[in-house]
Amino acid sequence: MRTTRTVPVLALVTVGSLFLTSHSAVADRPTPTRERAAPDDRAARAPESAALRALAEDTPLADGGRGYPREQVLSPDPENPADKSLKLGLTPYHAIAPKLNALQRLGDRVSVEIAGRSAGGHRLYLVTVTAPETERQARAQARMRELIEKAPAVAAKSPEIKGSYKTPVFFNNNIHGNEWEGTDASLKLIEQLATANDTRTKGLLARNRLYFNITANPDGRIAGTRANANGFDLNRDFVTASQPEARAMRQIMLDKQPAVMLDLHGYVNGTLIEPTTPPHGENYEYDLFLKNTYANALGMEAAVNGLGYTEQKDGVQPAQIPFRDQEEGWDDWPPIFTPQYAAFHGTVAAHTVEIPMRVNNTAYDTLPVGELRRRSAINTDVAGAALRATLNFAQEQGTSLVADQIETFRRGTVGAAQVPVSAETVPGVPGIGPEDVYTTTFPRAYVIPGGTTAAARLVDHLIANDVRVTRATHTFRLGGRTYAKGSYVVDLRQPKRGMANVLLADGRDISDKVSVMYDISGWSLGKLWGARVESVPGGSLAGLPLRTVDAAASVGHVAARGDLRLRLTDPSEVAALNYLLGKGVSVRQAADGSAIVPGSARALAAVAARTYDVVFEATRLSGGSELHGVRVAAAVTPGELFALREMNFDVTPVSTAVLNAGFDWSSADVLFVSAGLDHEGLTAPARAALDAFLSEHGLVGRGAVGTALNTATGLLPAKPVEGNGDANGVVRLVDSDGTAEYGFVYAPVWFTDLGPGVRVDQSYANGNPLLSGHWRPGEDGSGGPADAAGQAAVVSGPQAVLFGTEPLFRDHPKGEFAQVGRALFTMAHAHSG
16 A cells, blocks of 8 residues: 655745756645636637637548558747747647658658647647558568457467567657647657667567557647637546547557557656556456556656656656656546556557656746756656657557457457456555556447437447447347437446446445545436436346447438427537527517427528538417527637537637727627626626616626626525635536536535526535535535535526526536537527517
């Protein structure tokens, strides 16, 4: 059991100082990155064009049957003197394409493909370095790779795989745009590999394919921001893959099936090299993962320390391995991080590597250029050492790595039990204790009844993540229940059962396991994406009328006659409504909240049905109030802004600074606030203009910031109570009619002291409302789930709707998006007459 003391405080950098303050124990550990108000107004600056690009279809990678090299001449990008890389002496984005052209000309080992485009429209470059292959040899590699996943029992006995399969190794760089140096280290390594003629290099390239995602986040690299052009942290996006960069990385992992991968980050002094502290993801084959990840970490540690940098001379502390050197606070629990997500696609050694010397944020703005470049040079050296050590590991352990990848897929295929980690099952890894044992019981299958927009979206998402899905051609029985024709079945006897389960399962309440988590602790697309998902614990699928599908069946439909009814319970339905309103269709809202579309607009409804895969039912409902397009002024997080644009709302981002600069309120029908707007921070004229707007228009507020604005303006008599600010996860909710629901919270809020006219739309469930995640009381004993139980979670009145939950969080609770859409329509129309 580990006994090393956790050091949760970052070493501080004095402005102008050359070195980091020293520690006597473990080196730095980053503080968790929380979803908070955006102080730099990222949401206010996110262009609508970036959202549209992110919602568009992706460009697939080139055909895997082609040989290597796959050379192409890249057109240059315009020179950009504002590229933030230049100040650090690093490669600006516009210099990457010419550099890759030059590298391809060095010989026949380097190939470049375009893996996609960023939200900001920049090319994503995938470089492959390997010994040349004919088309026939490349097809053989593809066939063996497919055999490893789809027929692992056969692959385990294949002499061809053992003798000639090239171990895939993946290096991911610059996923956080202002953590630059992995890109430069990779470019240097590619050049060395392209020209070296020693026996070891030739042997390496003969037995391995090396894949380099040169910069995973060119938008952020150029702008010097952690996030992409949409304001998304891409290293939090793998569960939902809302951004094109995340989908490109996902496709690389699916197509190349790496056994080893590094994700190069910064900045932790000394260099942080995973594996992590507990809790460990319960859906991994963690014994195989830990065995290989720890072994490679030791090699990287030796290589980094062997560079000779010291704290006294250079300000560089020795490397650290969290699994060995810390107790908690840097976990691999959620699959939102690149290495943890990669593990579900067969990667058996996967690492986040945090290089040491801070050059971003305040350091970038305050340190002398010479000092920044000194630090960046050290960081590039450290990243290069980690890359080279990983190549040595892959070269020496390639056969074992591929065998463990095969075993990962075999266990899934046959439904084998996981192997708990221990000194016996993972020899060579010291310090394994009961705190490291996390396993789960996989159900026999999941059933997703079809016929709904939400079900189709979830099924397509599963397939995009390489989860095998079947569809029933007839009614069938499973697990003692009858399911209709058209239902989808996810058999957990499949190579990537961990991927299926981590997306669909409820998850676990781990509040009693550790005191702190690095990021989110609960997620469940099975509970949060709006589809009905049923776990089937046992039973046989043999003989069931199931057919494998490569896409969900479309559900879009328009009734042939009469007026049409569009339910507004799904974000795609809200998007379809906004589309029709934008086309000038006269739509009315029924008493039950649904939208009534006149039969005369059937042709436009058919376009909306096809575009958004929604159903327009026939209806005899009449009357109701007329709806019009809603113009939203939004002070929100980037994720919320993206969700609003996905639902086709006309959104104008605002913030304290935007309002103080003078804002034309005549361009808005409703205000949505969750971040970046402080009533007290407004100038007197801006405050007066805001108050005047809210006297005639409605407010939708979320979280501490939105409810604080409500309190300041006195719109809705309700007292917000803030729970533990670190709490997050999937929660049980109860609608006003008693219906059980699920939602997401991050820094949960609830409401007490409700005044007259306040309606409770949703409450936290009684007992413990947390289904999965991490939610403890604060140090004073308050703010825990017991305090929230039974309390109002969402309240509304004539002038405001307030959310204590997070219904638009990072694309996770997609089934709750429409709740916000309906609130915006309600508040926009409440005062419109």
